[in-house]
Amino acid sequence: KNQVEQSPQSLIILEGKNCTLQCNYTVSPFSNLRWYKQDTGRGPVSLTIMTFSENTKSNGRYTATLDADTKQSSLHITASQLSDSASYICVVSPSPERAAGNKLTFGGGTRVLVKP
């Protein structure tokens, strides 16, 4: 069964500090790995998308890394702000040959709370 596991489940950090979120997946073969930010009660918003050949992708203070050999990804948040409080979801898309369109596999998310 294709799975995406994220850790930690939740995280509290002080404003201005950095943090790193982890994602392990078993989806294989895969087309791309995405990180989304989801505010409470809202839909997810894309932060980064990486194919298997990409090792890192940045979007402002967010930097995602990917190790396709170990099937691990991380999302690093630099100089956190109060607005970073949200759930961060790791999403894996199977290869196009097997994918039924947008049948993405979502992780359970990491809930980040940034405190002043």
Add this chain to the structure above:
Amino acid sequence: DAGVTQSPTHLIKTRGQHVTLRCSPISGHKSVSWYQQVLGQGPQFIFQYYEKEERGRGNFPDRFSARQFPNYSSELNVNALLLGDSALYLCASSPERVGKKLFFGSGTQLSVL
């Protein structure tokens, strides 16, 4: 340009009832996907429609059905509601059938009592 719009934003139903959720994709997007997100968990894929045809189906019972209209808007129908159907239902649109550009709406929060 308007993003993906979903209606209603909140809905309360009782067990056994049916519900219809609506989604309007971003202008020009021909693909609409539906996801169910139970509190504290990641979204689960329900359906994808592209060019008015079903292109993918997740592991959900036949009580769940959907359709896409000529203007590419979509409806998700759930019959014989169960307590476990309480969730945030997300709609996502994309210009392609299989693509990286997936945009989510804010969802419909369904509560089944």
